[in-house]
Amino acid sequence: MAKIIAMILLATLTLTAEAQMSSNTPPEDLPLIPEDAKLLKESLLWQYTLSLRTGAGYRDNVLLSPSDPQGSAFVTGGLDYSLSRVPLDGWGVDAIFSGDDERYLQNVPSDGTDFWLTDITFKRFLGDNWETGIESTENYLDEVDFVDTITGPEAVEIQGNILKLKPFVRRNLGTNWWAQLDFPAAREILDAPLDNIWKYGPQLELGFSDDKKTEVTVSYEIQQFDHDTWPALTADGATIGTRNLSVVEQRAELDWRQFWGAENHWSTDTKLGFTMDEDNGGKFFNFNEYSVAERLRYEMGNWQFTATLRGSYLDYPVQRTDLIDGPTLNEILLHATLRGERRLKKWLKLYAEYNYERVLSNLPDIRYQANTITAGLIWEF
DSSP states (O other): OHHHHHHHHHHHHHHHHHHHHSOOSOGGGSOSSOSSGGGGGSGGGEEEEEEEEEEEEEESOTTOOSSOOOOEEEEEEEEEEEEEEOOTTSEEEEEEEEEEEEEEOSSOSOOEEEEEEEEEEEEEEEETTEEEEEEEEEEEEEEEEEEEETTEEEEEEEEEEEEEEEEEEEEEEETTEEEEEEOOEEEEEEOTTSOOEEEEOOEEEEEEEOSSSEEEEEEEEEEEEEEEEEEEEOTTSOEEEEEEEEEEEEEEEEEEEEEESTTOOEEEEEEEEEEEEEESSSSTTOEEEEEEEEEEEEEETTEEEEEEEEEEEEEEEEEESSSSSOOEEEEEEEEEEEEEEEEEETTEEEEEEEEEEEEEESSGGGOEEEEEEEEEEEEEO
16 A cells, blocks of 8 residues: 555656646746647646644543543654646646554553545536546545444444545536535455445535635435445344345535635634434444534634534434343544644744543443644645
8 A cells, every 4th residue: 555655646746846847938928728738738737735744742542441541642743745737628636645643652552543545536627517527535544443343332443444436427507506426435444343344325415605705515425335244233233144234324414614704714614414324134233323513713814723523412223232121322422623823934834732532422331531632843835
C-alpha cells in the first residue's frame, strides 16, 4: 500500500511541476478558454496545496476502557496534499492525499494510531448542466474504537484497508439547485476480530447553494453489507446454520451550512441524520440511530476558532444487555471539539485542540470517557 501511495503522490507532484514549468506566459495573459490546444497543458489548468503539521499532546484513555483508563503523552505528524485540474476543456481531476500518525510515549498496550487516505476523482462536464465521473478511495486505518463485533459492541483495534469506487452522475437544475446519483461499492479488509465486508448500494442527493451564504443538502442511501465469515445469528446470539451475515442499511441526512454577517466571519454547519440497520437473521444486529451535529466557526484576521458538538442515540430493538432476560441495548455517543488557530506567518500557523468523547449505555462494559489535548504547528506551501 505504501508503494502505491508513494507512486500516486510522486505522479501528482510530477504533473504539477511539469504544468508549472511548461510556460513562461503570465496567467493573466492567457485566454480563459484558449483556442490553442497546447495552452490547455499550461499551469493555468493545475492548482495544488501542500501542508505539513506536527504536534504533541496527551490522551487520558488510550484503549477507551470503562473501568481502567490508561493515559499517555504522544507526538503526532501529518500532511495534506491536494491537486486539482480546472475543467476548461470539460475534464476535471481532484486528487487528495492526507494522513496522520500518532506515537504514544508511555507504556500502554497500543503503539499509536494511523489514518491515511488517497482520494482521486475524475469528472467530465457533458454540457446542458450534466456532469459525470468516478471517485476512487483507498483508506488505511489503525486505531482503537467501539464497533459492533460478532458478540456485540466492544472496544477493539481496527486495522486494515477500505477500498471504494463511486461512479456518479450530477445534474445542475438551475436556480442554484442540483441533484446527484451515486453508485458506491466498497471492500473492507480488516484484521480480526473484525470481518472482511463487501458494501454496495445507491445514494441520492439533492442540494441548494446560493454561492455566498447558504448550502443545503438532503441525501438518502441504501446499502447492503455482506460479511465473508461472520454467521447470521438468532435473536439471542446463536449461530444460524451456515448462512453468512448480511445487513441492509438505510441512511437519511440533512446538512445545512450557513454563513453569517456581512463579511461571513461566522458560519454554522448543522447535520441531522437517521440510520436503520436490519440483518438477515434473528435481527440481533438491528439498530436505529438518531444523530445531530453542530459546528460553529469564526474567522477574523489571523485567528480561527471552531467548536463542534456531535451526539447520537442508538436503540437495539432485539439485542439485549445479556443473552437471557436483560433489557434491550441502547447507547448515547457524545463528542465535542474545541480548536483554535493563529497564523504567525503567511506559511506558518499555530494550533491547539481539545477533544472530549463519551459513551453512555445500559451495558456497563461499553461506558467510557476520554479526553485529548493537542498543540502544534502547520506549515503551508
